[in-house]
Amino acid sequence: xxxxxxxxxxxxxxxxxxxxxxxxxxxxxxxxxxxxxxxxxxxxxxxxxxxxxxxxxxxxxxxxxxxxxxxxxxxxxxxxxxxxxxxxxxxxxxxxxxxxxxxxxxxxxxxxxxxxxxxxxxxxxxxxxxxxxxxxxxxxxxxxxxxxxxxxxxxxxxxxxxxxxxxxxxxxxxxxxxxxxxxxxxxxxxxxxxxxxxxxxxxxxxxxxxxxxxxxxxxxxxxxxxxxxxxxxxxxxxxxxxxxxxxxxxxxxxxxxxxxxxxxxxxxxxxxxxxxxxxxxxxxxxxxxxxxxxxxx
Amino acid sequence: xxxxxxxxxxxxxxxxxxxxxxxxxxxxxxxxxxxxxxxxxxxxxxxxxxxxxxxxxxxxxxxxxxxxxxxxxxxxxxxxxxxxxxxxxxxxxxxxxxxxxxxxxxxxxxxxxxxxxxxxxxxxxxxxxxxxxxxxxxxxxxxxxxxxxxxxxxxxxxxxxxxxxxxxxxxxxxxxxxxxxxxxxxxxxxxxxxxxxxxxxxxxxxxxxxxxxxxxxxxxxxxxxxxxxxxxxxxxxxxxxxxxxxxxxxxxxxxxxxxxxxxxxxxxxxxxxxxxxxxxxxxxxxxxxxxxxxxxx
Numbered sequence: 001x002x003x004x005x006x007x008x009x010x011x012x013x014x015x016x017x018x019x020x021x022x023x024x025x026x027x028x029x030x031x032x033x034x035x036x037x038x039x040x041x042x043x044x045x046x047x048x049x050x051x052x053x054x055x056x057x058x059x060x061x062x063x064x065x066x067x068x069x070x071x072x073x074x075x076x077x078x079x080x081x082x083x084x085x086x087x088x089x090x091x092x093x094x095x096x097x098x099x100x101x102x103x104x105x106x107x108x109x110x111x112x113x114x115x116x117x118x119x120x121x122x123x124x125x126x127x128x129x130x131x132x133x134x135x136x137x138x139x140x141x142x143x144x145x146x147x148x149x150x151x152x153x154x155x156x157x158x159x160x161x162x163x164x165x166x167x168x169x170x171x172x173x174x175x176x177x178x179x180x181x182x183x184x185x186x187x188x189x190x191x192x193x194x195x196x197x198x199x200x201x202x203x204x205x206x207x208x209x210x211x212x213x214x215x216x217x218x219x220x221x222x223x224x225x226x227x228x229x230x231x232x233x234x235x236x237x238x239x240x241x242x243x244x245x246x247x248x249x250x251x252x253x254x255x256x257x258x259x260x261x262x263x264x265x266x267x268x269x270x271x272x273x274x275x276x277x278x279x280x281x282x283x284x285x286x287x288x289x290x291x292x293x294x295x296x297x
Numbered sequence: 298x299x300x301x302x303x304x305x306x307x308x309x310x311x312x313x314x315x316x317x318x319x320x321x322x323x324x325x326x327x328x329x330x331x332x333x334x335x336x337x338x339x340x341x342x343x344x345x346x347x348x349x350x351x352x353x354x355x356x357x358x359x360x361x362x363x364x365x366x367x368x369x370x371x372x373x374x375x376x377x378x379x380x381x382x383x384x385x386x387x388x389x390x391x392x393x394x395x396x397x398x399x400x401x402x403x404x405x406x407x408x409x410x411x412x413x414x415x416x417x418x419x420x421x422x423x424x425x426x427x428x429x430x431x432x433x434x435x436x437x438x439x440x441x442x443x444x445x446x447x448x449x450x451x452x453x454x455x456x457x458x459x460x461x462x463x464x465x466x467x468x469x470x471x472x473x474x475x476x477x478x479x480x481x482x483x484x485x486x487x488x489x490x491x492x493x494x495x496x497x498x499x500x501x502x503x504x505x506x507x508x509x510x511x512x513x514x515x516x517x518x519x520x521x522x523x524x525x526x527x528x529x530x531x532x533x534x535x536x537x538x539x540x541x542x543x544x545x546x547x548x549x550x551x552x553x554x555x556x557x558x559x560x561x562x563x564x565x566x567x568x569x570x571x572x573x574x575x576x577x578x579x580x581x582x583x584x585x586x587x588x589x590x591x592x593x594x
Contacts, residue, residue: 135436139432140426151416
């Protein structure tokens with residue numbers, strides 16, 4: 001099986017959980033529909049797949065961690081909905097379809113995001129309350145999630161990104177620090193939470209965290225590269241939108257060639273962290289790190 | 298001491314915790330400032346005070362519950378920031394000052410709300426991770442919080458409220474159901490979480506929940522009444538804004554007099570739930586239920 005097929009198979013597990021997970025809970029119809037519109041819009045499900053892979057690599061019970069993993073995708077989805085709003089990045093397209101506020105309206109999009117973020121914490125709790133993971137372990141993983149998704153992570157990174165957009169004289173270190181918060185933190189949290197929920201020791205947790213950080217940087221660099229060289233149909237959004245919006249990117253700071261070699265170096269460092277492990281989960285994580293650099297969408 | 302003085306003294310405990318609780322965490326300055334602008338804008342701190350009162354009524358450790366109680370105020374604050382946005386209720390004033398998006402900008406207001414909601418869950422976790430409450434108890438209380446703040450509670454209620462605004466033929470039952478979600482759920486959760494965090498048995502939890510529901514309805518009715526009869530300076534917002542926005546309210550459906558008697562009946566029912574208890578916390582909760590009906594702001 002190719003890594004793309006493996007990734008599709010694993011993301012299907014998340015897809016199946018997400019499908020219908022908001023039904024039968026007494027949510028107003030229009031709210032549920034707008035949440036599902038964005039949550040079920042496809043996507044690679046990279047974050048939950050990473051969580052489950054690290055969880056299984058370290059002998060965790062993947063089934064018990066599945067609601068927690070899916071919560072990560074909800075948080076990722078809420079952040080996309082809010083980022084696309086007119087007051088933020090003002091993007092009309094997401095994954096080849098109208099973004100949430102274009103399909104519904106701005107108020108619906110704000111509330112769909114708020115709803116997904118809040119309910120995500122409920123699904124994290126379910127890993128303890130319904131699937132039997134130890135309460136203390138789930139609390140630790142939730143703390144990691146708050147740090148990564150909150151003001152010292154994703155939300156803070158979006159603030160820095162907006163401050164940086166259109167400004168001249170941004171240096172690579174500043175760009176790197178912003179990305180570490182805006183996109184890196186949640187990818188790192190995926191790996192770290194997979195380890196925590198498996199009851200990993202500190203050494204394993206450190207390696208999972210390091211892998212996540214490296215893969216997160218590589219992922220972001222490739223995102224920036226694809227915005228220049230990518231194919232509109234594969235990406236589901238216009239090529240060149242970063243430049244049009246005045247965004248500082250890796251290619252704009254260090255050029256395409258150096259960006260590519262940086263991405264490869266980070267992926268190689270991620271793979272190095274997998275040193276002590278064996279078996280199919282290690283193999284998957286190794287292939288995934290390389291695929292993140294080679295992907296075209 | 299009058300109930301107003303008691304309330305001020307108890308809200309000071311929350312105020313002290315909230316003051317500076319977002320500092321030293323590596324949050325971007327502008328983000329922290331916009332969150333603090335709304336979080337420290339005064340207000341009665343009704344929800345955390347209710348949580349702590351029920352917690353102490355049932356022999357809980359109020360100090361350990363304090364971060365959890367304060368998280369409730371953060372969630373309440375985030376909901377006000379997002380509700381005031383142009384795409385939602387489009388309110389320029391909140392507590393006599395420019396609302397968050399007027400003081401900062403729309404993007405900041407959206408992110409300040411997202412940040413407060415996310416970090417609120419971190420403070421809930423702190424009641425277990427830093428103040429020693431049992432992990433299972435905190436998880437149970439967090440589940441209650443998700444249900445109350447999420448799509449079957451506050452967020453869902455805001456959706457219903459927006460659908461209802463400007464519509465004719467709304468009946469009292471529909472208004473009541475909307476309020477139970479939009480404002481009632483969080484007030485009820487305050488009382489219920491206070492009980493859960495004290496390790497209350499099911500009977501105590503039922504009484505705390507019932508008190509919260511009754512007080513929540515009374516609070517909302519009085520809010521509607523004050524929007525008609527209130528004093529602009531005390532309220533910190535223009536009188537008559539509900540009518541101007543086409544909001545359905547208790548006075549618009551059943552008149553002022555019947556609204557007042559309904560509010561009193563709900564407060565009396567709240568007090569009845571306190572039957573089995575004694576001591577200063579019971580006295581406070583009894584006076585608070587009556588004060589909620591008599592308040593002028």
